[in-house]
Structures are given as C-alpha cells and as structure tokens.
Amino acid sequence: MTDFDKELDCSGLNCPMPILKTKKMIDTMNPGEILRMISTDPGSCSDVNAWANRTGNELLSTSEDGGNFIFLLKKKG
Amino acid sequence: MAEETKKMAIIASKGTLDWAYPPFILASTAAAMDMEVKIFFTFYGLPLLKKKMKASVSPLGNPTMPMKMPFGPKFFQAIDWPIPNLVSSNVPGFETVATGLMKKTFKKKGVATVEELRDMCLEFDVELIGCQMTMDVFGFKKEDFIDGVNVGGAATFLEFAADADIQLFI
Numbered sequence: 001m002t003d004f005d006k007e008l009d010c011s012g013l014n015c016p017m018p019i020l021k022t023k024k025m026i027d028t029m030n031p032g033e034i035l036r037m038i039s040t041d042p043g044s045c046s047d048v049n050a051w052a053n054r055t056g057n058e059l060l061s062t063s064e065d066g067g068n069f070i071f072l073l074k075k076k077g
Numbered sequence: 078m079a080e081e082t083k084k085m086a087i088i089a090s091k092g093t094l095d096w097a098y099p100p101f102i103l104a105s106t107a108a109a110m111d112m113e114v115k116i117f118f119t120f121y122g123l124p125l126l127k128k129k130m131k132a133s134v135s136p137l138g139n140p141t142m143p144m145k146m147p148f149g150p151k152f153f154q155a156i157d158w159p160i161p162n163l164v165s166s167n168v169p170g171f172e173t174v175a176t177g178l179m180k181k182t183f184k185k186k187g188v189a190t191v192e193e194l195r196d197m198c199l200e201f202d203v204e205l206i207g208c209q210m211t212m213d214v215f216g217f218k219k220e221d222f223i224d225g226v227n228v229g230g231a232a233t234f235l236e237f238a239a240d241a242d243i244q245l246f247i
Binding site: 012013014015016017019020022023024040041050051054055 | 102105106109110111186187188189194197200201
C-alpha cells in the first residue's frame, strides 16, 4: 500500500463536490505531499484526471475497490 | 498544465432550480481548476443572489422534465410518471410539490444544494456581479443580496469577457 499524507473521503458525493473538496484539501497541503481521495461517483475518474491535468497536480494512480474509486494525487511542487 | 490563468465569463439569466445549477457548478469547478471566474446575474438570474434563495422548478412549458419519486423501492423510483404537461402545469401547488421532489432526489444522489455551490464559488473567489439595470427594474437593493456581490452593468461584464477564454450564456 502506497503511503499518503492526507486522506479525503468523498463517498456519496456527486459532481462537482469531489473535485471542489479535493481542491480545498490540496490547498492546505505542502508541495510533494500525497493525497488519497476516495469517491463513489463514477464520473470522478474522468474528472480527477482532467482536474489534475489542468492544475498541474499529479495523478499517481487510480484504482477501483468494490464501487469505491481511489485516487492518489501528488501536490505540485 | 496551465501557463497563464484561464478566464471564464458566465451570464446567468434564468432563475429556476434547474437553471440555477449550471452557472454555480461550472463556476466553482473552474475556480477549483485555477481559473479566474466572473458570473454576471441578469434578469431572472438575479434572484439567485438573494440571501434567501427561492429557486423552484416549474413543469410549465417544460415537457421533458422527468417526474420521479425520491422514495420507495428502486423500480418505483425509476418510473417516469406520465403526467401530461397541460395537467401538471395547471394544478395549483404542483410546482411546490415538483420542487420538493426534485430537491429530495438531488439530496439522495449526493448532489450539493445550489446554496452550497454558491458558497463554494465565494470561497474560491468567483466574482458574482448583479446587473444594476435589472435591480432597478425589479426593485432589488444591494442589501437583498448575499455579502460579496458586486454590482455593475453590461460594460463591466464585457470588459472581462473580452479577454475570457470561455464565455457562456446560461
């Protein structure tokens, strides 16, 4: 299991809340730190990728675990 | 990755619940994507800035609006009730019922309320501009609006929109 610095559970939330909460959380973190975000919204897969591309934060991995989508994001440094 | 800050300019001209969502969803998300965003609220969009927002959804002239129930078993919730538009839009109180049902469905599906999204916009420094002319016409005062709203006219919007990468009329 990959190490992470912060964790954010967006289970049950629909578009665009997972993205908005991810942004808020990333803003509180230091460059290079890793955020583990969990979402149940299937739209998140495309959206988190798009958000990361646009903002320059790095999407390290995406995985699915029984309806939960787990994203590892590294804050741009 | 963005080299320079992208800008988005939105005109919000409609005030029903269904039309209240797109400007606030797009504005908050764009701001979360490090864009600079301004929304100009005009005509029926202006009441979306009021402290107590009363956006409702109307079946009147809205024949494609799905009528679904937010409670009961899955098959029941999946039914799109075939209520003729001519009937639904004429029954007194139907609008209140339809609005209540839609808000409940949104909540069940984990969709934020319009008020929550509006708060997110303010938190992410989206500039909300009320149309001065519409305020005069409808008799709104700046005190009727939430804190942080600026007031301006067509030129105020266009000055920003001229250099915006995305311009939307909603």
